[in-house]
Amino acid sequence: MAAPSAILQSEWTKIRSVRSTIWTLALAFIVTVALGAIICLVFDNTWDSLSPDDQATFDPTNTSFVGMQLGQLALIVFGVLVIASEYSTGMIRTSLAAVPQRGSFYASKVAVAGALALVVGMATSFVVFFLGQALLGSHKAQISDPGVLRAVVGAGLYMTLLVLLCVGAAAMLRSPMLGLGILMPFFFLVSPILSVIPKVKKVAQYFPDQAGQKIMQVVPGSDSNGPYGPWGGIGIMAVWVAVALLGGYLVLRQRDA
Amino acid sequence: MIELQGLTKRYGDRTAVDHLTFTVRPGVVTGFLGPNGAGKSTTMRMLLGLDAPTSGDVRIDGKHYAQLSEPLKHIGALLDAKSIHGGRTAYDHLLCIAQSNRIPTRRVGEVLETVGLSAVARKRSKGFSLGMGQRLGIAAALLGDPEILMFDEPVNGLDPEGIHWIRNLMKGLAAQGRTVFVSSHLMSEMALTAEHLIVIGRGRLLADTSMADFIEKNSRSFVRLRSPQPERLRDVLTAAGHTVVSTGDGAFEITGKDAAELGELAAQHQLVLHELSPQRASLEEAFMQLTAESVEYHAHGAVTPGASVPVPAAPAQQGWQHGGPPPTAPPPQQQPPQGGGQQWGSQWRNPGSGKGR
Numbered sequence: 309m310a311a312p313s314a315i316l317q318s319e320w321t322k323i324r325s326v327r328s329t330i331w332t333l334a335l336a337f338i339v340t341v342a343l344g345a346i347i348c349l350v351f352d353n354t355w356d357s358l359s360p361d362d363q364a365t366f367d368p369t370n371t372s373f374v375g376m377q378l379g380q381l382a383l384i385v386f387g388v389l390v391i392a393s394e395y396s397t398g399m400i401r402t403s404l405a406a407v408p409q410r411g412s413f414y415a416s417k418v419a420v421a422g423a424l425a426l427v428v429g430m431a432t433s434f435v436v437f438f439l440g441q442a443l444l445g446s447h448k449a450q451i452s453d454p455g456v457l458r459a460v461v462g463a464g465l466y467m468t469l470l471v472l473l474c475v476g477a478a479a480m481l482r483s484p485m486l487g488l489g490i491l492m493p494f495f496f497l498v499s500p501i502l503s504v505i506p507k508v509k510k511v512a513q514y515f516p517d518q519a520g521q522k523i524m525q526v527v528p529g530s531d532s533n534g535p536y537g538p539w540g541g542i543g544i545m546a547v548w549v550a551v552a553l554l555g556g557y558l559v560l561r562q563r564d565a
Numbered sequence: 566m567i568e569l570q571g572l573t574k575r576y577g578d579r580t581a582v583d584h585l586t587f588t589v590r591p592g593v594v595t596g597f598l599g600p601n602g603a604g605k606s607t608t609m610r611m612l613l614g615l616d617a618p619t620s621g622d623v624r625i626d627g628k629h630y631a632q633l634s635e636p637l638k639h640i641g642a643l644l645d646a647k648s649i650h651g652g653r654t655a656y657d658h659l660l661c662i663a664q665s666n667r668i669p670t671r672r673v674g675e676v677l678e679t680v681g682l683s684a685v686a687r688k689r690s691k692g693f694s695l696g697m698g699q700r701l702g703i704a705a706a707l708l709g710d711p712e713i714l715m716f717d718e719p720v721n722g723l724d725p726e727g728i729h730w731i732r733n734l735m736k737g738l739a740a741q742g743r744t745v746f747v748s749s750h751l752m753s754e755m756a757l758t759a760e761h762l763i764v765i766g767r768g769r770l771l772a773d774t775s776m777a778d779f780i781e782k783n784s785r786s787f788v789r790l791r792s793p794q795p796e797r798l799r800d801v802l803t804a805a806g807h808t809v810v811s812t813g814d815g816a817f818e819i820t821g822k823d824a825a826e827l828g829e830l831a832a833q834h835q836l837v838l839h840e841l842s843p844q845r846a847s848l849e850e851a852f853m854q855l856t857a858e859s860v861e862y863h864a865h866g867a868v869t870p871g872a873s874v875p876v877p878a879a880p881a882q883q884g885w886q887h888g889g890p891p892p893t894a895p896p897p898q899q900q901p902p903q904g905g906g907q908q909w910g911s912q913w914r915n916p917g918s919g920k921g922r
Contacts, residue, residue, distance in 0.1 A: 311667060318665035325657035326650060398648040401615055402705065405642055406665045408614045408631040564616035 372440025387474025479556025651691025
């Protein structure tokens with residue numbers, strides 16, 4: 309059994325030595341922050357034209373995270389490529405020849421990708437929160453307001469869990485094309501659309517992204533008397549992640565490389 | 566030492582590797598030979614624990630691959646050259662492999678030097694030629710300074726200088742007492758490097774023998790005669806009870822007879838000979854004969870008796886250095902086997918049932 313620290317170090321070298329890592333993570337940060345900032349600026353400038361109802365339910369914290377809807381696509385690419393590129397390049401055979409204990413290999417890969425996603429996710433969420441609030445002027449929330457710190461930390465957690473979900477799904481699919489072809493449309497189109505269709509949204513609210521994003525809300529929306537709270541939502545997402553990671557492990561353990 | 570015991574791999578109802586039992590010993594280069602699709606790569610992947618055997622067992626120094634702690638210090642393998650992430654530099658590729666097995670980082674520089682890639686160490690490997698990729702794969706195999714080395718088709722894509730280099734490298738490694746196991750579909754290549762030979766066809770073991778024995782047993786020896794009086798020569802030879810085969814260029818071939826005996830026979834009849842030479846058929850031919858039954862991917866139908874036989878061009882050139890000059894006409898063995906109308910060697914495409922997944 310090779311030393312766990314050695315395998316972690318090896319996986320860290322792998323992840324830092326390909327361009328896609330820096331590009332996808334930088335893109336996720338830039339898109340989320342830039343788009344969040346623009347939306348906050350727009351709200352601040354058009355505040356007077358909002359209906360009193362909208363003004364009453366305005367959630368400054370959640371508003372600053374709106375850019376994540378687009379930024380998360382780059383995180384999906386990151387999560388998928390971390391593992392699926394091993395298969396598409398044939399590197400998986402070299403990797404498993406070096407570390408035949410597949411559980412250790414997989415756990416190290418998940419840990420390194422997760423840790424990196426956590427750092428980038430937290431940095432993104434704190435930066436976009438403070439920048440967004442600064443641009444919201446008098447409508448801003450304070451980090452010390454009730455539920456706000458939870459939402460900001462939760463946004464970072466959400467991004468981390470999303471990456472892990474994609475790692476697990478890609479480990480099951482074993483192909484970047486398949487992984488991106490399924491996950492990108494799902495999180496960008498299918499889930500957001502289904503979640504606003506009456507009846508269907510009763511199911512869609514349990515989708516990992518819909519459940520996980522609940523933690524970023526501070527002011528309950530007009531229609532948000534859902535069956536779970538912020539932590540319940542992230543818990544539901546965590547269950548999805550656990551299932552995906554387990555599925556990925558079983559596929560990796562079972563199948564020929 | 567690599568030991569296979571009844572190793573079997575089935576994909577559905579297709580048996581890729583069929584009860585292989587053999588041992589690869591240290592100190593010599595062991596050639597692993599078989600036509601495309603014979604199961605060589607599948608066998609090697611099972612050896613590394615990448616594919617799970619359907620049944621049977623394979624052990625490295627008495628242990629299963631997954632039981633080896635830091636396996637690269639025991640066995641280094643070159644699988645296909647494409648087992649590399651092209652977006653990573655050669656240096657980083659080797660570094661991440663080294664780190665996983667706690668191999669000192671200085672080894673990365675050393676093996677890059679050994680394979681001659683130091684100048685491109687910081688280049689991303691997607692820009693590498695096939696030969697450079699092959700060298701990078703070999704560097705990865707050498708990284709842990711292992712006692713056992715395994716190369717799957719190492720000369721693929723290498724230029725003549727590279728081929729020469731890899732031959733010497735393998736011989737050198739074996740001379741140091743290491744176990745060297747190298748696969749090829751080219752008999753001629755094996756004849757130049759391997760001392761021991763394992764031949765498989767359709768996943769089954771066809772031969773497990775020393776190279777010298779294989780050559781002795783399998784290469785047909787014959788005597789080539791040429792005379793300005795061919796009709797008389799033929800009559801004399803036939804009268805003496807020899808089976809005479811005419812070649813296209815007016816010479817005759819007699820199988821299994823001593824050149825001296827035939828020369829004396831001609832002298833007795835006062836025949837002028839322009840040529841009297843003992844010959845050996847190429848090893849490539851012997852290999853084709855051995856595997857003819859078990860070749861999986863035949864070219865169908867196109868070859869009629871007497872037509873020129875498609876022989877793989879480049880390898881045959883090398884083979885003849887060992888087997889004597891090239892036979893000028895298709896030898897009798899290469900007539901298409903009865904019943905099938907099939908001929909080996911012209912369709913080198915492998916539909917990939919066991920590869921590239």
